[in-house]
Amino acid sequence: MKETTPREDLVRGIWKENPVLIQLLGLCPSLAVTNTVENAIAMAAATFFVLVGSSTLVSSLKSLIPNEVRISAYILIIATFVTMADFFLNAVAPDIHKALGAFIPLIVVNCIILGRQEAFAAKHGVGRSILDAVGTGIGFTIAMLLMGTMREVLGSGSFLGHPLFGPHYQGWLVFVLPPGGFFAIGFYLLFFSWWRKRGEQPGIRQWPHGVAAQKRRIA
């Protein structure tokens, strides 16, 4: 495996390997609970907590966990953090907890989290694993925010509950309903795919890393 720097560990998940927009992981919550920005933020925060907590624990305990039972142990660790997040949300923000419904317990089976444990935290130290988890968590949050913003603005004509278009705006109901999630993710995937392709063309610097432009200069 190619050695990476701590900075690369952090930023990789935010953009270049964004779990939702590039790797197409964690699509279930991304489609299901992003009908409002508030729900999207709550789900992203819960996932972020579970991801960072699990990565910290898995990377700390990796030498104590035999390889044969590592997946079971990871699931146990992830499920513990998810249950804690579930209780915490129910106690602190019961309305949001109710809106997210079954999707909080389902964070256990979110492949982003187990994927990062197996692919990174189980092989690297605590500091690097936390950086990787934070980067991936931020990337997931960005994707959830993008989805939530499009669906709430178009579907309800509001942002975080604040009306944007006045009392006569007739919401685009399909964006609040589940099909709207597919429309939104389809739009974003198309857009980011076009963006990446555009970055590979000569003379166009790819944002934010400028990797493509740098490679061309070296070549």
Next chain:
Amino acid sequence: MSEERKLPTVEPRLQGEPEAAQEPSVPAWRLWSTLAIAGALAGFAIVFVYQWANPKIVAHQAMVIHSAAQEVLKQPDHMQTLYVEGDHLSPQAPAGVDTLQADRVFLGYDGNDRPIGFAVLGEEPGFQDIIQLIFGYDPRTKQVLGMSVLDSKETPGLGDRITSDSAFIKGFAGALGPIKGVKEGSGTGDKHEVDMITGATISSTAVIRIINDRIEAVGPMLEAYMSQQAASGGPEPAQAGRQSGALTSSRAGLRLLRSGSKGSKGGDR
């Protein structure tokens, strides 16, 4: 920072090649003990968080029901919790039954200790899932005093209007039981009629059905209790505990959301 750790890899085996005898690299007791210890630690962590969170969760549920009962009874001075015990109401929970599991209603009083009506909880399937609601009911006049949906997972933008459509919700105040749902604007002025929501017919019908079923189930008990109170000149001192704040006690609300009539499961569309 630790270095990369090597995970075991599985070598592909050709067809017919004998399976190599594989010795487990780690003794079985260590695998068992690892998972057992991890499970025990996870259990401790969850219990710790549960003990912190549970009082807050229950208090919030109690607060939700308390404020909904206040709303449907038009802000009573105080309320009394009564338990359904067989075919009558009792101020004490049935013996051996957890107060949180018991079916119950709330009797609201005005400032002069005169009963206003009962707040009755109910739940039955709607279009997508169980609808939980509370409604105020005066058994003397058979009048519904108000209705509030506590929980529903009806279709956003359509069925979920049962929680937000003010014309629909206000339609229940003053309606006579049993209620009959009519198409919006096609009512005859009958006091039993309530306008349903266009585009949310099944959810509206479910709300009406829940109220009618509960009136049918507990209505005679409420009426008998009210008559008994009128004959005895008011609530017994032991029973008339002012409970305007009682519902906010930490254990009060846990089961309340589920204590209602249980209808048949499954969608009806």
